[in-house]
Amino acid sequence: MPVEFIGMISTHDVSETRPAHGPVVDPDYTRRFARAHEEAGFDRILIAHSSASPDPNQVAAFAAANTERLGLLIAHxxxxxxxxxxxxxxxxxxxFSGGRVAVHIITGGHDAEQRRDGDYLTKDERYARTDDYLTVLTKAWTAEEPFDHEGPYYRLADFRSEVLPVQRPRIPLFFGGSSEAAYRVGGRHADTFALWGEPLAETAQQIASVRxxxxxxxRTDVQGISVSFRPILGRTEDEAWxxxxxxxxxxxERDDVFGGRRRILPTGPGAAPQNVGSQRLLAAAAKGDRHDRALWTAPAAATGAAGxxxxxxxxxxxxxxxxxxxxxxxxxTLLIRGYDPLDDALDYGKELIPLVRQEVARRDARAADVARAAEAVQAAQAAVAVSGAAR
Known part of the structure; x- marks a missing residue:
């Protein structure tokens, strides 16, 4: 089965290692960033959400207008x-985009961040609200007749939308989180469950919890699983390290800032994050900097696992x-983004994405050959059985 690659864009040139350059909304940079991902062969781009960032729906609409095929994963x-x-x-x-939208549901893992937009619910209440919200959202995309809804957070009567998605039965839903509440709600509603990049053993445990x-x-279908990383490439291992x-x-050196601006979340060295995903990354970092084949957790420790x-x-x-x-x-699904965001996206398209796609295609072809061979053996055995019965 082909693997999906997702990148991530912002509206100005900035990262953990790059001071912010230009206005917060820089149309030219945003256009170049989106097109770079399309050129590099990414399937989608994530447009992030926070209480201080530009509206992701508007950013997604701008990116769609400036690309041809690139999918849009809108954080919501x-x-x-x-x-x-x-x-x-x-x-x-x-x-308007010709069926290129997907929605990434983020319930919110930090009380202070939620309160900046006036939300004072507890974490458990937020997940309960998300559950009710997604029930209405998916029904609004799929209902052929007007419907009523009476849930713990939303009540509506005789709702019907004249505009339905191009994608049927509905727009794909991604879902992020690592808590039991996230597993429960995401396990019920999401098409793809999104995880941050932990060591292989811990990732396997998370996938088992989602399943x-x-x-x-x-549910009888199989959910997709997305895992996120920050690849750092070099021509040799020494150069990469x-x-x-x-x-x-x-x-x-830039500990007082995150992404070229003051930290949105009160995380960082010495601060304990509220969200379980960050807690898990810090726990992995506490066990050691290096894990498995190439996983490096030191950046998570240095940033307080802020994302x-x-x-x-x-x-x-x-x-x-x-x-x-x-x-x-x-x-x-593999979500990858770099510390030199635009240049790294282009490098991934030249050097990394093709290698993964080629190997996945080779494996799929081999599996198809094995399946055909098995079918041929079964057919031959059935023919022999019929021949024997005829005698």
Whole structure:
């Protein structure tokens, strides 16, 4: 089965190692960034959400207007607009973009961040609201007749939308989180469950938890799994690690900022994050800097695991094999972004993505050959059985 690659864009030139350059919304940079991902062969780009960042729906619409085929993964925080309004917003963009929209649901893992937008619910209440929200959202995309809904957080009567998604039965839903509540709600609603890059053993445990939650929700389909990393490439292993250590030194020098601005979340060395995903990354970092084939957790420790912050370090061949290790665990989607965001995206397209795609295609072809051979043996055995019975 082909693997999906997702990148991530921002509206100005900035990263943990690069001070912000230009205005917060830089149309020219955003256009170049989106097109770079399309040129590099990514399937989608993630547009992030925070209480201070530009509106991801507007960014996605701009990116769609400036690309031809690139998919859009729009981060969305339930609870700030009505699910019926969100359903029409995303369906409208899906129509204008020719069916390129997916939505990444982030319930919110930090109370302080939520309160900046006026949300004072507890974490458990937020997940309960997300559950109710997604029930309405998906029904709004799929219902052929007007419907009523009466849930713990949303009530509506006689709702019907004139605009439906191009994609049927509905727009794909991604879901992020690592808590039991996240597994429960995401296991019920998501098409793809998104994880941050942990060591292989811990990732396998998380995938098992997601699968168990989906089974408990009486689902019969198989959810996709997305895993996120920050690849650091070099022509040799030594060159890659030299670059990695320079990146880490820069991050530590800029400890008071994150992404070129003051940290949105109160995380960092010495601060304990509320969200379980960050806690898990810090726990992995506490066990050691290096794990498995190429996983490097030092950047997570240096940033307080503020987001996707574990790296894969090595030559393109080494990092490709490391990504394939996660594919072997069940990952169907790989989200990769660099510390030199635009240039790294282009490098991934030249040096990394083709290696992974070629190996996945080779494996798929081999599996198809094995399946055909097995069918041929079964057919021959059946023919012999029929011949024997005829005698």
């Amino acid at each position: 925080r339930p609870g700030f607009i009505a699910p019926t309004v969100a359903a029409r917003t995303f369906a409208t963009l899906d129509q 168990a939650a989906a089974t408990a929700a009486a 030299d670059r990695a250590h320079r990146i880490l030194a820069t991050i530590k 996707n912050s574990t790296a894969l370090v090595g030559t393109p061949e080494t990092v490709a094999q490391a990504l394939l290790d996660y594919v072997d665990l069940g990952a169907t």
